[in-house]
Amino acid sequence: MELQTLTYIVVGATFALYIGIAFWSRASTTGEFYVAGTGIHPIANGMATAADWMSAASFISMAGLIAFLGYDASVYLMGWTGGYVLLALLLAPYLRKFGKFTVPEFIGDRFYSKGARLVAVVCLIVASITYVIGQMKGVGVAFGRFLEVPFEIGVLVGMGIVFIYAVMGGMKGITYTQIAQYCVLIFAYTVPAIFIALNLTGNPIPQLGLGSSMADGSGVALLDKLDMVVTDLGFAAYTAQKGTTLNIFLLTLSLMIGTAGLPHVIVRFFTVPKVADARISAGWALVFIAILYTTAPAVGAMARLNLMNTIQTGDVGAADGNLVYAERPDWFKNWETTGLLKFEDKNGDGRIQYYNDKSEAFAAKAASFGWKGNEMVKVDRDIMVLANPEIAKLPNWVIALVAAGGLAAALSTAAGLLLAISSAISHDVIKGMIAPNISEKRELLASRLAMAGAIVVAGYLGMNPPGFAAQVVALAFGLAASSIFPALMMGIFNKKMNREGAIVGMLTGLTSTLVYIFWFKGWFFFPGTEMAANTPDNWFMGISPEAFGAVGALLNFVAATFVSKVTAAPPEHIQHLVEDIRVPKGAEAAVEH
Amino acid sequence: MSEQKSRQDYWKANLKLMALCLGIWFVVSYLFGIILVHQLNAISLGGYQLGFWFAQQGSIYVFVVLIFFYAWRMNKLDRQFDVHED
Numbered sequence A: 001m002e003l004q005t006l007t008y009i010v011v012g013a014t015f016a017l018y019i020g021i022a023f024w025s026r027a028s029t030t031g032e033f034y035v036a037g038t039g040i041h042p043i044a045n046g047m048a049t050a051a052d053w054m055s056a057a058s059f060i061s062m063a064g065l066i067a068f069l070g071y072d073a074s075v076y077l078m079g080w081t082g083g084y085v086l087l088a089l090l091l092a093p094y095l096r097k098f099g100k101f102t103v104p105e106f107i108g109d110r111f112y113s114k115g116a117r118l119v120a121v122v123c124l125i126v127a128s129i130t131y132v133i134g135q136m137k138g139v140g141v142a143f144g145r146f147l148e149v150p151f152e153i154g155v156l157v158g159m160g161i162v163f164i165y166a167v168m169g170g171m172k173g174i175t176y177t178q179i180a181q182y183c184v185l186i187f188a189y190t191v192p193a194i195f196i197a198l199n200l201t202g203n204p205i206p207q208l209g210l211g212s213s214m215a216d217g218s219g220v221a222l223l224d225k226l227d228m229v230v231t232d233l234g235f236a237a238y239t240a241q242k243g244t245t246l247n248i249f250l251l252t253l254s255l256m257i258g259t260a261g262l263p264h265v266i267v268r269f270f271t272v273p274k275v276a277d278a279r280i281s282a283g284w285a286l287v288f289i290a291i292l293y294t295t296a297p298a299v300g301a302m303a304r305l306n307l308m309n310t311i312q313t314g315d316v317g318a319a320d321g322n323l324v325y326a327e328r329p330d331w332f333k334n335w336e337t338t339g340l341l342k343f344e345d346k347n348g349d350g351r352i353q354y355y356n357d358k359s360e361a362f363a364a365k366a367a368s369f370g371w372k373g374n375e376m377v378k379v380d381r382d383i384m385v386l387a388n389p390e391i392a393k394l395p396n397w398v399i400a401l402v403a404a405g406g407l408a409a410a411l412s413t414a415a416g417l418l419l420a421i422s423s424a425i426s427h428d429v430i431k432g433m434i435a436p437n438i439s440e441k442r443e444l445l446a447s448r449l450a451m452a453g454a455i456v457v458a459g460y461l462g463m464n465p466p467g468f469a470a471q472v473v474a475l476a477f478g479l480a481a482s483s484i485f486p487a488l489m490m491g492i493f494n495k496k497m498n499r500e501g502a503i504v505g506m507l508t509g510l511t512s513t514l515v516y517i518f519w520f521k522g523w524f525f526f527p528g529t530e531m532a533a534n535t536p537d538n539w540f541m542g543i544s545p546e547a548f549g550a551v552g553a554l555l556n557f558v559a560a561t562f563v564s565k566v567t568a569a570p571p572e573h574i575q576h577l578v579e580d581i582r583v584p585k586g587a588e589a590a591v592e593h
Numbered sequence B: 001m002s003e004q005k006s007r008q009d010y011w012k013a014n015l016k017l018m019a020l021c022l023g024i025w026f027v028v029s030y031l032f033g034i035i036l037v038h039q040l041n042a043i044s045l046g047g048y049q050l051g052f053w054f055a056q057q058g059s060i061y062v063f064v065v066l067i068f069f070y071a072w073r074m075n076k077l078d079r080q081f082d083v084h085e086d
Helices: A003-024 A030-038 A042-053 A056-098 A103-110 A114-147 A151-201 A222-232 A245-261 A263-270 A275-311 A330-337 A360-368 A396-434 A440-463 A472-493 A499-521 A549-566 A572-581 B002-035 B050-080
Strands: A341-343 A376-379
Touching (some): A003 A151, A003 A396, A030 A151, A030 A396, A042 A263, A042 A275, A042 A396, A056 A103, A056 A572, A056 B050, A222 A275, A245 A263, A245 A472, A263 A275, A263 A472, A275 B050, A330 A341, A472 A499, A472 A549, A472 A572, A499 A549, B002 B050
């Protein structure tokens, strides 16, 4: 069957499934809308959390990032998984015991302050909006590449689908849809990975294949081979460390505590019935995440090797060592038309030279071969996942599946983020601050309207991305790491932490991180307003803006501790509240309020 | 008062377990995967260099095991100190 028809059928079938789930799981109370009535089984919640967590970027971009960064991409692998250990040990069980609906609500109650709650709401909304724009863009891009639908139409269709199940079902609808979306995306990710591993190493398990020898009979380990192939062309060795140890350390830490502090992830653990379930559910979430995150390094390395070998067909420097452009494979042609691959015959020999022309050590060699610069002027890293099935010569249905998987990843994350935004508006701002006496029915209506509004705003920003949209890692993780995570942690582990300390701490973490990011990326990301070029020489102690969240968190802890020591201790009933959330006993099944 | 004391002991036991788990969490990722990566890369694990393996595979496996271990031990502690849910 024609690829495009097949893609329409597979994507259409998954969308029909999501809408079916939406009708079956409508929410009728605020408890169902915000936390799915706390009735989700821990394994089901783990699966939903995994889909919630793994975004368009995890599915489409991460393997490509690994392919080109090699070892240095470990920061994302460790950072985006290690955060779940912090979540399971330090936050999830206690916040579940607290038994309310939103993250700002905990901060507001624990620090007996609407001001603290408002700071948390602002951080949540900025972090979540930044994040959701990327998902909307991902939906548009996936539609554009696979179904040849214009970008805007793609975003509109995505908005429509999310609208149906998120507005009707709230957290309940989102949870069950996310479970279906997880199944689609993990199947779509692992099938091509299994084939590519089998091709290259003869081992069908990608995680083992990455540590195996090449199947070409040479007996050379795949990673050693890759190191050789890339260094022969002047690139840095794949397994070698390129960044500084301090920056890699802090970036990993920032991503970990940022992960643990992201409200749309935390709130997933409010949906399970018991405190013990919250602990074990984080474990299940990480199992489901780890399946993709341990496969991605194999996909990255193998796709890079395939790409290099496709172009460098013989010995480096040999007259016939490079692929003749006219004989390039079909997938190469297909992805050239999308603009993700671009070739320029700089030395006019009709062959493709792909090497590192920035390497001074390799320049003399390249000149002696008659090479006049790297001719692969564009190799978009997303291609590593998107073109994988074609490179591995897999059947069309696998390619169609990758399209459905990318869409599932983007939609499931978008829905989780939109829920976090809309419940912050309807529960924290409207019910918590403006109209405390609002009836449950009207609050439910408000939350549906807030959800609809959030979807429209996210869709609009997805089509017209502002400057901050590309700063997910710096902005969303930076804010979560420097303001939300420390406030939650101190709220649980430091009984004497008071309102003044928490507010000063959050503002210190927030301001220091934002100023550091803006310093190198421009004030509010307006181009031309940066105070210093965003290069390692200018960074304070070599710390990149993306890695600063951990430093902001440290400043938050220090400032909060100092201020709380010189101001009045929190009232007695707050200290009792802290003692109470530390023990599982007495957790209410569902708090209706 | 005795319940108060028991709850404090429960919390202390929890913190001890937490410290152990976070210690392992730190060692496999930050120590093996980042700080000592060069030294460990001298050792090979199949076709992997060991430091690289910890950074891209091993640490993630250990994280999963750690959470289940913590959850299992906490369930035991909950019962031991009689603070479990019904």
